[in-house]
Amino acid sequence: MTYTFTTNDFLLMVQGAGITFLLTIIAGVIGTFMGFLVGWARTTKNAVFYYSLGAYVDIIRSIPLIIQFVLFNSFMAIAGYPMDPFISGIITLSIYISGYVAEVVKAGIESVPDVTRKAARGLGMTYYQDFFYVVVPIGMRTVFPSWTGLMLGLMKDTSLIAVLGATPPELLRSSQIIINRIQEPLMILLGAGAFYFIMCYVITHFAGRYEKIWQQKRQAAL
Amino acid sequence: MNVNRIFKHLSLPIISMLLFSANTSADKLDDIIAEGEIKCGIMLDVPPVGMRDNDNNPIGYDVEFCRDMATALGVEAIIVETPAPDRIPAILSGRVDVGVASATNSLERAKSVAFSIPYQIWDVGVAVAADNTTISSYEDLKGKSIGTVRGTTGEVAFLNDLEKWGEGTSHIAYGSNAEQFLALSQGKVDAIIESTAIFGEYAKGKGKDKIKVCCSVTTAPADWTGLMVKRGDQGLLNWINLFVWHQWKAGRTDELYRQWFGYPAPNMAYPGIHGY
Amino acid sequence: MFEYTFQWRVVWKHWPQLLEAGLLTLQLTILSIIIGLVIASVLAVFRDSSNPFAKYLSVTWVALARNTPALLQIYMAYFGLGAFGIHLSPYTAVLGAVAFNNAGYLAEILRGGFSTVPASQKFAARGLGLTATQSYIYITLPQVLQAVFLPIVNQVIWAMLATSLGMIIGLQELTGMTTFLQSQTFRPFEFYFVAACMYLVIAKIATMLAQIVAAHMFKGGADK
Known part of the structure; x- marks a missing residue:
């Protein structure tokens, strides 16, 4: 056994970064889809939807993710449906991020002026046509930066899945594995931080560029 | 006639029990032997009892103890990593059969899971x-x-x-x-x-x-620690207790102590009293 | 399905400890937001400052706070500074790190809020004889705070969640206490469930406090 940082360890961290990315994408896609439905349902003037889903969003956003992981995992366990921690982790992450996405989606839909929607309906569009061809394109563009911010937050939050010991290990967990062996927590965590920073930075950069192209297109269209 | 009738009424449930209950037989020990694998819940962030080597393979006292147990049962050992908050849910849900996690056998904890006789003393x-x-x-x-x-x-x-x-x-x-x-x-x-x-x-x-x-x-x-099983798995617990005893008698516990802790195994019977 | 028997009495027995830890979480949340807001209002101004150093400081702070995990920030406040011989207590380290993080996010939120205040107001204030600082504190900032009230409330909740990471460096806040108690009793589900409920209550209290403060500051304008 060696007690120093090896090439193998570096590869483990790179693999961890890959898993972090994968977790972010899977939970991001599922969570965005769920959050979209929840956010949409909350804008329809149905009081049952509004309050029950409002409670859902509120609860999810007020409980630390670590506790959500442990609770969901142990609840499924004692209910007699044991799950692989990786799977239960992905489900928890998806539910967790859906609460945040729902708020953003709701804000996006509400940002579309009533006049616009009435005009669309006046042109003979059905509710769904209005929603998908008018509200979604305009509203989602408004909240795109907030959504990107959520996904960045999600990427950092995936690290908390470490509490379940899910395998394969994501970035923070693989860092912890190395720390346990070589006992250099400061250096390793700084390295992990650099990984996160780079990944976040790259995404922010591309999101920013995407937004610019969007704006240019819109200006060209006007 | 009467007997026949009773038999008729009873036969269906009995037959169906024999047919369908193979996977949920009365004792976990039977399941383990039938499935050919024992799943051990081990904490892999506690060197030297549970850790990972350079290539990230689990090693340590607890890992070897689990493998010995599997060998004695004639089954394969499956190492499942269970960090502290996941130890108990994993056992309760049957995701692991036995917790080999250097857990102190406190009376408070024993209200939640069942402990074997001491297998390791810190x-x-x-x-x-x-x-x-x-x-x-x-x-x-x-x-x-x-x-x-x-x-x-x-x-x-x-x-x-x-x-x-x-x-x-x-x-x-x-x-x-x-x-x-x-x-x-x-x-x-x-x-x-x-x-x-x-x-x-x-x-x-x-x-x-x-x-x-x-x-x-x-x-x-x-710190006296025991292996953990679900509170109701009495048959499995009996076997494990005997296994821990044999492990000591065969000198294997001492061997593991020297290998992982660097000193001989201490006396694992508390002076003056039987059992635990 | 449920072979498990829930045991809630054991949680009740440890209730005083949980309550104490919960109050610590609440206290940290409120303090970290106040400190974060103060720093953020400075950072937001620095961002558009003509002084390159001030601008650079602001940009770096925001990028670091937003793009690295909160766990790392807490770790650095405690052990990172420790490597240079600066020893903070776990409490100070967590408070500092969460405030650092809050400041980064809040600065961006405030900056977004600035766009809602027309520049003409600033000129008017200056014309009335207010200094630049006075006009910022009395005219611009209150309006910005009003515009960004909701995102700030979200940040309050986020700050509360972040304090839970303090348990790693030795802070016995709500998550830390829960972890300790469940390891003694081996009743993870019961303890984490109660902790989750407590977080919900703390979040509600913190949000309500924010609303009361806002109502006072903006004379009820915030919940329009």
Whole structure:
């Protein structure tokens, strides 16, 4: 056994970064889809939807993710449906991020002026046509930066899945594995931080560029 | 006629029980043998009982203990990593058959899961920086700052004493050994309390010549740990108890102690009493 | 399905400890937000400052706070500074790190809020004889705070969640206490469930406090 940082360890961290990315994408896609439905349902003037889903969003956003992981995992366990921690982790992450996405989606839909929607309906569009061809394109563009911010937050939050010991290990967990062996927590965590920073930075950069192209297109269209 | 009728009524449930209950037979031990594998829940962040080698394969005292158990059963050992908060859910849900996680066999915990007879005893000690000359006994900790790992048995014993000692002594509960060691090396705490085996492993690598074990925690010098199974799995528990006994009798426990802790296995029967 | 028997009495027995830890979480949340807001209002101004150093400081702070995990920030405040001989207590380290993080996010939120205040107001204030600082504190900032009230409330909740990471460096806040108690009793589900409920209550209290403060500051304008 060696007690120093090896090439193998570096590869483990790179693999961890890959898993972090994968977790972010899977939970991001599922969570965005769920959050979209929840956010949409909350804008329809149905009081049952509004309050029950409002409670859902509120609860999810007020409980630390670590506790959500442990609770969901142990609840499924004692209910007699044991799950692989990786799977239960992905489900928890998806539910967790859906609460945040729902708020953003709701804000996006509400940002579309009533006049616009009435005009669309006046042109003979059905509710769904209005929603998908008018509200979604305009509203989602408004909240795109907030959504990107959520996904960045999600990427950092995936690290908390470490509490379940899910395998394969994501970035923070693989860092912890190395720390346990070589006992250099400061250096390793700084390295992990650099990984996160780079990944976040790259995404922010591309999101920013995407937004610019969007704006240019819109200006060209006007 | 009557008998026939009764038989007729009974036969269907009995036959269906025989047919369909193969997977949920009365005893977990049967399931393990039938499936040909035993799933051990092990903490892999507690060197030297559970850790990972250079290639990230699980190794350690607990890992080998599980493999020995599998060999004795004639089945394959499946190592499932269970961090502290997941240990109990994993056992309760049957995701693991037995918890091999160096868990102290406290009466409070035994209300939740069943413990085997002791399979491993930790010495609980106090470690200080190698050049420390002011702390040479457990009593010397009065008025100092002490770091522990949250939820460990050493911590619980220390907390009891801390209450008696009164003001002046400070205590910080860290998340894991890594933080505890770092805090000692940075001088954030004067002493740390943990199992001496954990200190020993640390002293092999990063902590070489940096720490020394000064003394044992006099109020709780030893931490008796047991294997854990679901409270109702009595048949499995019986087998495991006998296995732990045989493991000792065959000298294998001693071998594992020398290999992972670097010293011979201590006496695992508490003086003056039978059983645990 | 449920072979498990829930045991709630054991949680009740440890209720005083949980309550104490919960109050610590609440206290940290409120303090970290107040400190974060103060720093953020400075950072937001620095961002558009002509002084390159001030601008650079602001940009770096925001990028670091937003793009690295909160766990790392807490770790650095405690052990990172410790490597240079600066020893903070776990409490100070967590408070500092969460405030650092809050400041980064809040600065961006405030900056977004600035766009809602027309520049003409600033000129008017200056014309009335207010200094630049006075006009910022009395005219611009209150309006910005009003515009960004909701995102700030979200940040309050986020700050509360972040304090839970303090348990790693030795803070006995709600998550740390829960972890300790469950390891003693081996009743993870019961303890984490109660902790989750407590977080919900703390979040509600913190949000309500924010609303009361806002109502006072903006004379009821915030919940329009």
